[in-house]
Amino acid sequence: MSNPLDTDAGSELFSNYEAELKLVQADISQKLDQIPELSGEPRKSAIAQAERALEEAKELLDSMRLEKQNIPQASKVKVNQRFRNHESDIDAAKRKLKSLQDDRQALFGKRYTDNPGEDDQLAQRQQLLSGTERLERSSGRLRESQRIALETEDIGRNTLADLSRQRETIEHTRSTLLESEGYTDRSNKTLKGMARRMATNKIITVAIIAVLVILIIAVIVSKFR
Secondary structure, three states: OOOOOOHHHOOHHHHHHHHHHHHHHHHHHHHHHHHHHOOHHHHHHHHHHHHHHHHHHHHHHHHHHHHHHHOOHHHHHHHHHHHHHHHHHHHHHHHHHHHHHHHHHHHHHHHHHHOHHHHHHHHHHHHHHHHHHHHHHHHHHHHHHHHHHHHHHHHHHHHHHHHHHHHHHHHHHHHHHHHHHHHHHHHHHHHHHHHHHHHHHHHHHHHHHHHHHHHHHHHHHHHOO
16 A cells, blocks of 8 residues: 655645545445445445545545645655555556456346346436535535635735734834934044043143243242342
């Protein structure tokens, strides 16, 4: 049988289809094992059920074939191998059912041709039932696809909202930085002005001291004359 489901290797839809296919395969195997033990109408009904299950499996394989095209290239090797395993299993089930159908025709062919009208009505009922089941399965898969699409849309909206909030935060941070740069520029200008005033005051102080020294020297010199 196929490898176990590896949800890390495929998309959510592919994994859902694969899980559903595994259930259908188990149902097919059970029916194929039961058919050889049946006869008459129960055998005919079991074969019809197996045919419908194989049709459902084929639909799931078709859906998986489409969905695996959306899987990243890095995971496709593993996914393709799983898909081929499933295809091989279904083909083997078809061959087994065909052999059982041939046995049925060989063993009960006369019984089925004694009343062709009844057989035609039964075949029509089975076709209608099969069509209804296929429609229900397709509707279910469509609803599942819509659900995933809505979830993806919600995620997209939430992501856009997060990006918008992050943008506002970045813009606010940028404004704060610009304002801080303005404060820094004004502080630098103030410090430079204070440094210039300190330098000027230092020069004035040195000049005053020099004048005082000169005056003191002049007074001393005048006293010794």
